[in-house]
Amino acid sequence: MEIFFRYILISTFCLSIFYAGYLLFQKNETRFHLLRYYLLISIVLSLLMPLTRMQIDLNIFPEKFESEEILQETVMVETIADVAAINTLDVKQKTARNWSLVSFLFGIYISISLLLSIRLLVHLVKIFYLFGTSKKVRTERIVLLSKTNGSSFAFFNWIFIPRSYYLNDEAKDIISHEKIHASQYHSIDLILVELLSAVMWFNPLVWMMKKSVQLVHEYLADEGVLSTGTDKLRYQALLVNQAAEERLICLSSSFNHSLIKKRMIMMTKSKFKQGSKLKIYALIPMAAILFIGVAFVNGQGVNKNSKAFTVVIDAGHGGTDFGATLNDEIAEKDFTLSIAKMLSEKASSNTKLNLILTREKDEFLELNKRIASDADLFISIHSNFSKNPEISGIECFVAGDSENRIESENVGKLLVAELSQLGGMETSLKEANFLVLKESKSPALLLNIGYISNPNDLAFISDKRNQELICDKILNVINQLN
16 A cells, blocks of 8 residues: 555645646647647656666765664553563554554545546446447548537547538538547547546646646647638638537547637637747656666665564574483474574565564574674573473563663563463563673563473474464564564
């Protein structure tokens, strides 16, 4: 949804700039085919420019790499789980409110766009109905259709002429006018601007551009009729006589038009102004400036996203350090590496998350190589062992002596609340001054995912599906912090 709105807004802005250029420099020109080209090229460029992937990062708004502070309200609750549940609920409520507003606005946008699209479809159905019910007369590869009422208009190669017009002396000029619309395929332009107005209905300049396209079509048709030798005064009188007629279908190119005065003025203007032909090249610098502007917007977006939320995942032990073992067959280092790799794979599609593993294979690392420095969060993954096989559960540790103790505790509360939803295993938040925690320069947690000495814990964490659930819960917390 965000990508769609971004595309629409950028495209609308580009279209508005192009049309403003038309109003300032082009609209009074008498080379009407150039006006048509300008408007059509403007529409096409406006639709294509937001799709460009070119990026210009001027770094005007540099962002420092700092850990985000997690602000928590002080509340009187009895358990850690209650605090974490309240914090999680607050995040979800704020997200839900924002999402509801966006969904509401998107619903209004889609509803209006849908109504305008249905309106366009109704016009098309009307035209095809008239084609099926009207009498056909073929001449010069153009199909002429007569109907009992309404005004004349053209739709592609179909020209609809009221029977009362077709039988009088003015029919020749009317047919000549509509043939210009048909031969120059003005219907394509009209369908394009109708679709454009259905998508960008909120921009008043789009509706003005739609009228400009229709008016340029009439200029072209008038010019075509007069070029055949038709008397100008007689043709202008014909326009006045037909001006009061009502248009039947607004999608089509019609002989009648409400802006008769503008058309008559254009008929009397000189067609050969010095330098007027060069004005269409104004599109080039305008397009170049807008292209650079879009690239700058793309660059700022990349710069913003480049400050991804960085999380260091430490797979505990490794290599010659087996960690906790059971019967010389099951080793803690294997569980921790499996969880770490799974987290990395699941997070790979999130461009706003930079997840770093301290080890990606079975190798030994000294503790000082595991400690996180420039990161937003550090999580060390472990499992546990006890001589008492009854002891079980998931444990999350924070360091009491750490400079990031408060931030670490808050993250730990969120993580415990998430993991408690797994069921079947108790979860708890504890304090321990492990070196990797108290020496970390960022909020840090040590997570024991269970006791391999407990049969139920071992069965749980050995199941790949449960490992995925644990990873999902960890990523849920990271996404809340990000």
